[in-house]
Amino acid sequence: MSGTENQALGMRPKLSERVADQxxxxxxxGDFAPGAQLPTENALVEKFGVSRTVIREAISCLRVDxxxxxxxxxGVFVCEDISQQPFRLYSKGLNEKAxxxxxxxxxxxxxxSNAELAAQRRTEADxxxxxxxxxxxxxxxxxxxxxxxxxxxxxxxxxxxxKNSYMVDFLRFLGPVIIPANAMxxxxxxxxxxxxxxxxxxxxxxxxxxxxxxxNMAGAAMRKHLRxxxxxxxxxxxx
Amino acid sequence: MSGTENQALGMRPKLSERVADQxxxxxxxGDFAPGAQLPTENALVEKFGVSRTVIREAISCLRVDxxxxxxxxxGVFVCEDISQQPFRLYSKGLNEKAxxxxxxxxxxxxxxSNAELAAQRRTEADxxxxxxxxxxxxxxxxxxxxxxxxxxxxxxxxxxxxKNSYMVDFLRFLGPVIIPANAMxxxxxxxxxxxxxxxxxxxxxxxxxxxxxxxNMAGAAMRKHLRxxxxxxxxxxxx
DNA sequence: ACATCGTATGTTGTATGATGAATTATGAAT
DNA sequence: ATTCATAATTCATCATACAACATACGATGT
Numbered sequence: 001m002s003g004t005e006n007q008a009l010g011m012r013p014k015l016s017e018r019v020a021d022q023x024x025x026x027x028x029x030g031d032f033a034p035g036a037q038l039p040t041e042n043a044l045v046e047k048f049g050v051s052r053t054v055i056r057e058a059i060s061c062l063r064v065d066x067x068x069x070x071x072x073x074x075g076v077f078v079c080e081d082i083s084q085q086p087f088r089l090y091s092k093g094l095n096e097k098a099x100x101x102x103x104x105x106x107x108x109x110x111x112x113s114n115a116e117l118a119a120q121r122r123t124e125a126d127x128x129x130x131x132x133x134x135x136x137x138x139x140x141x142x143x144x145x146x147x148x149x150x151x152x153x154x155x156x157x158x159x160x161x162x163k164n165s166y167m168v169d170f171l172r173f174l175g176p177v178i179i180p181a182n183a184m185x186x187x188x189x190x191x192x193x194x195x196x197x198x199x200x201x202x203x204x205x206x207x208x209x210x211x212x213x214x215x216n217m218a219g220a221a222m223r224k225h226l227r228x229x230x231x232x233x234x235x236x237x238x239x
Numbered sequence: 240m241s242g243t244e245n246q247a248l249g250m251r252p253k254l255s256e257r258v259a260d261q262x263x264x265x266x267x268x269g270d271f272a273p274g275a276q277l278p279t280e281n282a283l284v285e286k287f288g289v290s291r292t293v294i295r296e297a298i299s300c301l302r303v304d305x306x307x308x309x310x311x312x313x314g315v316f317v318c319e320d321i322s323q324q325p326f327r328l329y330s331k332g333l334n335e336k337a338x339x340x341x342x343x344x345x346x347x348x349x350x351x352s353n354a355e356l357a358a359q360r361r362t363e364a365d366x367x368x369x370x371x372x373x374x375x376x377x378x379x380x381x382x383x384x385x386x387x388x389x390x391x392x393x394x395x396x397x398x399x400x401x402k403n404s405y406m407v408d409f410l411r412f413l414g415p416v417i418i419p420a421n422a423m424x425x426x427x428x429x430x431x432x433x434x435x436x437x438x439x440x441x442x443x444x445x446x447x448x449x450x451x452x453x454x455n456m457a458g459a460a461m462r463k464h465l466r467x468x469x470x471x472x473x474x475x476x477x478x
Numbered sequence: 479a480c481a482t483c484g485t486a487t488g489t490t491g492t493a494t495g496a497t498g499a500a501t502t503a504t505g506a507a508t
Numbered sequence: 509a510t511t512c513a514t515a516a517t518t519c520a521t522c523a524t525a526c527a528a529c530a531t532a533c534g535a536t537g538t
Contacts, residue, residue: 014520016299040489051522053292056490057299060255064303072490073529086325087412089405102405105356106349113348166328166341173326253491279518290493295519311519312500 016057019048023058027067027078038068038076107174108226111155115206115222116215118161126161130207133157141196154203158210202228255296258287262297266306266317277307277315346413347465350394354445354461355454357400365400369446372396380435393442397449441467
């Protein structure tokens with residue numbers, strides 16, 4: 001993040017973002033200890049030579065990032081605990097390939113655990129949701145569609161069955177990174193049905209194991225499924 | 240997040256945050272399709288009955304959150320892909336206990352995978368780092384310290400050995416949520432050494448399995464270790 | 479001496495108006 | 509119909525003023 005993408009396109013980055021980046025740096029470098037007070041807005045105005053509007057927008061960014069906390073009438077202070085800081089992908093200078101690979105690995109380890117937990121905790125309603133998602137995906141396939149949305153719904157239904165809302169949130173968070181990587185778009189029309197069939201059988205294997213309550217089997221099926229998908233994707237993109 | 244904690248303390252939430260929350264809601268509810276243009280600043284000024292300052296700060300928040308993207312001279316648009324959106328814990332209305340439990344479960348499933356991956360990919364340097372962390376933790380224990388920082392360093396060294404930087408980032412992200420939950424602070428002084436010994440033996444079991452390259456054993460040792468820690472923590476807090 | 483209260487000062491939050499910069503729409507000239 | 513200059517729109521920045529909140533200080537009364 002931090003507005004570097006603008007600069008890459010030759011666009012002049014916004015002043016407030018440049019100031020925010022500089023402030024972020026000095027904070028993360030430790031120039032201001034946790035709990036310490038930042039210079040006042042007026043001081044920063046003089047220091048950076050910009051208007052108070054820009055300073056306030058920059059500090060607002062740091063606030064959303066969970067780095068500082070502003071108190072009216074007192075000042076702006078560096079957060080004591082960084083527990084409010086969000087988690088971002090793509091933060092470092094990773095190329096597209098490494099980014100997707102590592103994010104995919106993160107998803108794999110989480111979804112395998114999800115399958116295991118779902119097998120232990122699923123209720124009848126969860127099983128019904130999984131079944132619905134599978135049916136809708138099958139219907140989409142029969143209509144000649146890719147059914148990626150329904151595919152994702154199936155995985156979400158498993159995450160929901162873990163009764164851990166963070167699992168759902170995290171899968172939703174990783175979802176967009178994964179979906180575009182799917183190689184179904186570039187797939188030859190004649191091998192697509194075969195791929196969708198194998199997809200369906202893999203999903204059924206996962207679903208059955210979760211219904212049975214067999215955690216090990218569910219995890220293994222999910223791992224096999226995701227590794228298969230990873231193989232197809234990387235193969236199609238020529239890696 | 241979303242400034243709800245202010246309201247809980249009886250503090251009047253900032254206008255800009257309230258506006259930001261409302262805008263966030265209508266966007267996430269789908270009132271504005273991805274790629275659609277938001278009303279202009281002036282329109283929002285009239286709609287909300289606040290100043291441009293507030294509207295701009297609110298939009299700035301949404302920008303940092305990755306929900307919208309502002310283009311000078313064109314307008315503010317809802318992001319097409321939400322892949323830039325950060326992942327946050329504590330986002331929903333979870334009580335402290337459920338929050339920690341669910342976050343801990345997220346950590347568990349990730350660290351088990353980390354141990355497995357580390358066993359497969361560790362280099363000599365990784366093994367050295369793990370060993371260093373263990374030694375430092377032991378030294379801290381002998382000095383009568385809790386050694387929590389060194390404990391965390393050990394786990395980080397495992398994450399580093401996976402060669403997946405997101406694993407390290409994510410563990411760092413979860414770290415602050417977990418650390419305060421540690422019950423060592425409230426522990427009776429006479430049982431602390433015994434606990435530290437068991438901690439050390441669990442760490443050694445993990446470390447040995449990773450050195451041997453036995454993924455299954457490493458994963459099992461890590462799972463046992465974290466479940467043990469979870470048990471101690473929840474027991475100490477009376478749950 | 480001590481506690482209480484009001485005031486002064488400093489800081490962030492909000493409002494307002496004006497100007498700059500970038501994009502898009504408009505329209506005239508060829 | 510195309511091209512080009514101009515106007516209109518919109519976000520970005522600047523400057524100023526005032527409001528809301530917090531703290532420090534001193535006056536006042538006991």
